[in-house]
Amino acid sequence: MKTFLFKTTAIAALAASTALPALADKASGTLNVAFTKELENVDSYFNSSREGVVLQRAIWDGLIYRDPETNEYIGNLATSWEWIDDTTLELKLREGVTFHNGEAFNADDVVFTVNYVAKEENGVKTQRNVNWMKSAEKVDDYTVRILLKDKFPAAIEFLSGPVSMYPNEYYAEAGPSGMGLKPVGTGPYKVTEVVPGQHFVLEANESYHDSPKGQPEIAKIDIRTIPDVNTQMAELFSGSLDLIWQVPSDQAEKLATMDQFTVANESTMRVGYLQMDSAGRSGEDNPFTKLKVRQAINHAINRQELVDALLKGKSKVVYTPCFPSQFGCIQDVTEYEYDPEKAKALLAEAGYPDGFTIEFYAYRDRQYAEAIASYLNAVGIQTDFKMLQYSALRELNMNGEVPISFQTWGSYSINDASAMVSQFFKHGALDSTRDDEVLEWLNVADSSTNPDERIEYYTKAxxxxxxxxxxxxxxxxxxxxxxxxxxxxxxxxxxxxxxVDMSWK
Structure with a gap:
């Protein structure tokens, strides 16, 4: 069994050599935050990163809001809604709301936004978030109808998450590139500065409407992209950063022993997985078209050791292509115990008694990816490791050029299996399997209004x-x-x- 050792000397050195950090300057009202990953475009429809989700919830609003504690759906830009029929949702809109640039919010903005993002040719990055909508129609200035392509029982959940409302006049002129540089929403924070991929400055929206999100209490948020976690921690100690997140477990454990910091660990809906090109899109000699090779990969990974040694906290082992709490994410599935000898035998049966060499891609958590690669190496699969930016790896995946990769997906925090299983197994650009039977079952599960039938077909898939x-x-x-x-x-x-949930003590 492989043992993972952690480097804590850097933190110890910082603690020994650095005085207590200068606490956040409440007088200036500025909270200094670090992002680790570069955000390709602030426009929420044209990125699919977690950093993008964070900015989306701060800058824009959706029609509906889901309380993260109670999971209750509450009106946000809409005050009420009702189903006219199985594919027509009518919403009454909130009056008196203005966008950050002064445009008044009304039905025209909803119609424009929905009709724009629902057209596949407009290139929204995560089609699954929007392609269930056909179009929107204006009933009057503060009443709209959203027309669905088919029955979609998760519609309210999606409207409470990734579907943000944009100002029709501004977006028609600015487009995704303009919105990425000068974002305009109705949300609790407005953007005053964007340096693409590097720096974002948000200021509280003093005219924010009576939203269930609550009112912003911190006047200014200054976000810088700092890819190196050690640099982030050095700035945290010096007082030039007030908050960092996605901190590796070993470093967080050290910081938790220091009274000047609060370390909070919380679970997420994100799942880490290996994606294999079983459809053979990456070349004829791709070994992952063979079932026994894919089974060998599954048996080669010591999932529990990864959780115990690297992730820690509230992480758990999973065997499903979805997060356990999501509706339809059944847990009665095939589980692959850690058995490297069985993995070697399966490789031999598949025609690879000496293993093989393959390009292995990742975009985040190098330590995790390298640990996974070491498990593969141990059973004879030699990896040509390639670490890329997320956007670059996503494009390679969409083009079918990746044989195997370490990926993660947070489902945009949507608590429905369709946000993950249907995202990757319905013959879209990121589907590396292209299984027609799975597609057929997911089509039923995604469109049925009968919860029992949905579960039945998600189970099959x-x-x-x-x-x-x-x-x-x-x-x-x-x-x-x-x-x-x-x-x-x-x-x-x-x-x-x-x-919007942060404040000064």
Whole structure:
């Protein structure tokens, strides 16, 4: 069994050589935050990163809001809604709301936004978030109808998450590139500065409407992209940062021993998994078209050791291509115990007695990816490891050029299996399996209004996905948040960093 050792000397050195950090300057009202990953575009429809979700919830509003604690659906830009029929949702809109640029919010904005993002040719990055909508129609200035392509019982959940409302006049002129540089929403924070991929400045929206999100208490949020966690921690000690998140477990454990910091660990809906090109899109000699190779991969990974040694916190082992709490994410599936000898035997039976060499891709958590690669190496699969930016790896995946990769998905914090299983197994650009039977079952599960029927067909799909070992699901994530003594914040289990919930002590 492989043992993982952690480097804690850097933190110890910082603690020994650095005075207590200068606490956040409440007089200036500025909270200084670090992002680790570069955000390709602030426009929420044209990125699919967690950092993008964080900014989306701060800058824009949806029609509906789901309380992260109670899961209750509450009106936000809509005050009420009702189903006219199975594919027509009518919503009454909130009056008196204005966008950050002064445009008044009304039905025209909803119609424009829905009709724009629902058209596949407009290129929304995560089609699953929007392609269930056909169009929107204006009934009057504050009443709209959203027309669905088919019955979609998760519609309210999606409208409470990734579907944000944009100003029709501004977006028609600015488009995704303009919105990315000068974002305009109705949310609790407005953007005053964007340096793409590097720096974002938000200021409280003093005219924010009576939203269930609550009112912003911190006047200014200054966010910088700092890819190196050690650099983030050095700035935390010096006082130039007040809050960092997604801190590796070993470093968070050290910081938790220091009285000047609060370390909060919370579960997330993010799942880490290996995606294998079982459809053979990456080349004729791709070994992952063979079931026994995919089974060998699953048996080669010591999931529990990864959780215990690396992730820690509230992470758990999973064998499903979805998060356990999501509706339809059944747990009665094929499980692959850690058995490297069985993995070697399966490789030999598949025609690879000496293993093989393959390109292995990842975009985050290098330590996790390297540990996974070491398990593969141990059974004879030699990995040509390639670490890329998320956007670059996503494009390679969409083009079918990746044989195997370490991926994660947080489902945009949508508590429905369709947000993950249907995202990756319905013949879209990111589907590496192309299983027609799974597609057929997911089509039923996604459109049925009968909860029992939905579960029945998600069960069929998920059980086949695991039986065929299309993926190697491994673990759920947790997130470590570290902040200074002047910051008051309680993280929620949906991995959304909510600035509107933060305040000074």
């Amino acid at each position: 998920i059980q086949k996905i695991t039986q065929e070992a299309y993926w190697a699901p491994m673990f759920t994530y947790n997130t470590n948040y570290v902040f200074t003594g002047d910051v008051d914040y309680t993280p929620t289990p949906d991995e959304v960093l909510r600035f």
